[in-house]
Amino acid sequence: MKKLAIIATKGTLDWAYPPYILASTAAALGYEVQIFFTFYGLQLVRKDTSCLKVSPLGNPGMPMKMPFGPKWFRGINWNIPNIIQANIPGFETLATALMKQTIANNGVATIADLREMCQEAEVKFLACQMTVELFGFEHSDFIDGIDYVGAASFFEFAGESDICLYI
Amino acid sequence: MNFDKELDASGLNCPLPILRTKKALAELTAGQVLKVIATDPGSVKDMQAFAKQTGNELLSSTQEGGKYQFFMKKK
Numbered sequence A: 001m002k003k004l005a006i007i008a009t010k011g012t013l014d015w016a017y018p019p020y021i022l023a024s025t026a027a028a029l030g031y032e033v034q035i036f037f038t039f040y041g042l043q044l045v046r047k048d049t050s051c052l053k054v055s056p057l058g059n060p061g062m063p064m065k066m067p068f069g070p071k072w073f074r075g076i077n078w079n080i081p082n083i084i085q086a087n088i089p090g091f092e093t094l095a096t097a098l099m100k101q102t103i104a105n106n107g108v109a110t111i112a113d114l115r116e117m118c119q120e121a122e123v124k125f126l127a128c129q130m131t132v133e134l135f136g137f138e139h140s141d142f143i144d145g146i147d148y149v150g151a152a153s154f155f156e157f158a159g160e161s162d163i164c165l166y167i
Numbered sequence B: 001m002n003f004d005k006e007l008d009a010s011g012l013n014c015p016l017p018i019l020r021t022k023k024a025l026a027e028l029t030a031g032q033v034l035k036v037i038a039t040d041p042g043s044v045k046d047m048q049a050f051a052k053q054t055g056n057e058l059l060s061s062t063q064e065g066g067k068y069q070f071f072m073k074k075k
Helices: A012-029 A037-046 A082-087 A091-105 A111-120 A129-134 A151-158 B016-026 B045-055
Strands: A003-008 A030-035 A124-128 A146-149 A165-167 B005-011 B034-037 B057-062 B068-074
Touching: A003 A012, A003 A037, A003 B005, A012 A030, A012 A091, A012 A111, A012 B016, A030 A037, A030 A151, A037 A111, A037 A124, A037 A129, A037 A146, A037 B016, A091 A111, A111 A146, A124 A129, A124 A151, A129 A146, A146 A151, B016 B034, B016 B045, B045 B057, B045 B068
Parallel strands: A003 A030, A003 A165, A030 A124, A124 A146, B005 B034
Antiparallel strands: B034 B068, B057 B068
């Protein structure tokens, strides 16, 4: 059986997708998969996924398009200068709400759903105990079924993996 | 073509059609055929790749009116 090892280090809604999409797909293809959540990646295994947000601030790669209205309106890329984005309270929350609507419109799964599919497919979740403590989290903040380990435990699996991704 | 189970993955995007296909195949026995309907254009190549890597046989892959239709025989 092929093995995929993923290190998930990012804690935003957009960066939550690559680890869960790749892990669930690899599991469907018959891979044995482990994800090691560390630093901001710990946000991806919190019970409440509403902590995951997306910020267009300082992210020139992110199109700002509206998920509603007629087609011509949806096609507009709202080029809002960083200085304005940074000064509007709740801009991140607004951008996150728009992104979630876009996700739903496109038939893309929610993070909670993808995560559940990973667990159903027996993807193993490891969380970095050091960063759990560093950021002041409790194990009760996270979903069940996680092993709290250190880097050495990750290498036990990663060292024998066919593919190892740092996301 | 005859089939034993049908899966409608219309409106779903990557990687859901593949994940649902995997799940639906798990409910069949070896040699049975699953029919999958999808609207994701990426699913055409993905179904081929899925079949190749899992050993299930993709019997046919067709397109009709914006919908893709696959017949997959379980290994």
